[in-house]
Amino acid sequence: MTQSTQTAPADPLPSPKERRRLREAKSLTQEQVATALGVSRETIKAWESGRVNPRRRKRAAYAKLLASFRDETRTPAAGTTPASPSTVPGGDAPGRPPQGVEHNHPAGNAAVTARSTPEETPRRATDPHAPGETAPDAPAESSNGALALTPAQAFDALYGHSATALLSQAYLLTGSRPLARETVEYAFRLAWERWPAVATDRDPAGWVRAAAYEYALSPWHRLRRAHKRHERPPADRDRRVLLQALLDLPPVHRRTLLLYDGLGLDLPDTAAETEASTPAAANRLLNARAALAQRLPELAGAGTPAEQSALLQERLRHLAELVTATPVKLPPAKAVRMGSERRxxxxxxxxxxxxxxxxSATGFTLVTAPTRYEPPRAPGEPVRGVPVHAGPQPLTPQDEELRALLHDSPMTGPPRLVPETR
Known part of the structure; x- marks a missing residue:
């Protein structure tokens, strides 16, 4: 019996649907719960979908947190308002949403408070041409009295929230730190160029991630001299084998595996982001796992698909730590914005x-072109039926030589008849 099976009765968890309901009843985002538990947002999403269950200490902490949500929802303190989301570590004072997220704004309001979380910031960024905005970098005041973020501030929040994680993902896709850094810069430059569409997107971070994945897996990189040579492989054998196994996968399989097992996306979301049907995404995932299992024996002996997914997620996170162990310096958000504007x-x-x-060329052609039609000249033809000119004919070379000889002689006649003077 495994340790997770032994701790399950001591730390009971509600159903996945109930976990999500308790979180939404507290007006919390997945990012806030993940920060409180020290895990990623994709892990919380996987726990709420029921695809993966927490184990060991994470299970105990998650069960305790959900129990506190249930107790505060059922029995609010007398003489006070219902419990606020401040029970999560890192929340604000009671009576206010955690980390300054304003949940009482009217529906359709695009204003975001200046204290909003990075996840909520890009989704409700203010319009750059909204009336009443005085300066491009100064926060404007919305109708409910809150300070709305400018487009530059919303972009900086998205960059600070997603750039580092996206750098690790790009490294897993390419196996090259310089190319991963270039990928992140390209994706955010493109996002700033199309910021009105990105700011109103349902998932701005997902928009940037899709752009980065497309650029990282572009086949044109193999023609560039700077990226023909691979980096030096990791010193750790497990990391080296896993990285080489990932790079040997087809690009679409590598992307599907990273989205599903690395980030914890659902299969329909993975299929939508890879522009494939759900059965096609499932087949790609199974083929990618089978290829990795041939190179990683511990993955083949993991057991259930959920255990394989959890083990693979842990190995991918361990491999992505190479980027953080050897820091790749990313440019600041302002430099990315300025570079995008210069471009x-x-x-x-x-x-x-x-x-x-x-x-100009069109105007020059219109000025110099003829204003009327000039028919082309007909080709020349020989004239027949005209008599030959009368008179002496042209001299031949022999005739010309004889004429020159006669002109040179002083006397005419034979030389024997010419008298000589004595």
Missing amino acids: SRFWTRAALFFTAMIV
Whole structure:
């Protein structure tokens, strides 16, 4: 009997649906619960879906937290309002939402308070052309009196929340730290160029992640000299074998495996992000696991698919720690925004320049082109039936030689008849 089976009766957990209901009753996000327990948001999502259950100390802490949610929901203190989400470590004072998230804003309001969490910030970022906004970098005041974030502040919050994690994911996809850093910069530059669409997206972090995955797995990188050579493999044998096994997978299988087992996304969400059907995503996942099991014996002997997923998630997290162990310096959010703006200005000016060149060439052609039709000249033909000119004919070379000889002689006639002077 495993240790998780022994601790299960001591730490009972409600059903996955009840776990989500208790969290939503406290007006908490998955990110806040994950911060309180010291795990990732994808782990909380997997626990609430029932695909993976916590074990050991995480199970005990999760069960205790859910029990406190249930007790406060059922028995609020006398003379006070119902319990606030401040029971989670890291929350604010009672009577206010944790970490400054305002849950009482009217539906459809795009304003976000200046103290909102990074997860909620990009989803309700203010419109850059909203009336009443005085400065691009100064927070404006919304109708309910809260300070709304500007687009730059919302982008900086998204960058600070997702850049480091996205760097580790890009390293798992490419096996190269420079390419992973370039991937993160490209994804956020693209996000800033299309910020109105990203800010109103249902999942801005997922939008950036999809752009980064597409760039990281682009086949054109193999033609670049800077990325033809792979990095030096990790010194640890387990990490080296796992990384090589990941890089040997087809790109679509590698992406599906990382989304499902690495990040803990559901199978429909994984299929939607990889632009495939759910059965196709499931087949890719099974083939990727089978390929890894041939290289990793401990994965083949894990047992149930849930245990395999948990073990693979732990191994992937252990491999991604190489990026944090050898820090890859990411540029600040302001530098990314300025780089995106410079790139946009460059291509805009280039497009205007070539447009002006085309307009100039078109105008020159219109000015110099003929205004009436000129038929082409017919080719020449020999004239027949005309008599030959009368008169002396042209001299031949022999005739010309004889004429020159006669012109050179002083006397005409034979030489024997010419008198000589004595």
